[in-house]
Amino acid sequence: MPCRPRGRWGRGEEGMDSYRCTLCGYVYFPAIGDTDHGVKPGTAFDDLPETWKCPRCGAPKSRFKKV
Numbered sequence: 001m002p003c004r005p006r007g008r009w010g011r012g013e014e015g016m017d018s019y020r021c022t023l024c025g026y027v028y029f030p031a032i033g034d035t036d037h038g039v040k041p042g043t044a045f046d047d048l049p050e051t052w053k054c055p056r057c058g059a060p061k062s063r064f065k066k067v
């Protein structure tokens, strides 16, 4: 069992954590995705392509931290 609350989106799936850009504060929500850049809702952060960048400031995935 996860030791912290899940199901914020009513799903409770593993690997669906939100990640925040450490540069600009943008938060990637897996349940929402990044439809402006071809990322479908339900895409886990780990499943984003390596080429994906912060839609707000262009930071690479490595600059994101789990929320």
Ligand SMILES: [Zn+2]
Residues within 6 Å of the ligand: 021, 022, 023, 024, 025, 026, 054, 055, 056, 057, 058, 059
């Ligand atoms: Zn950013």
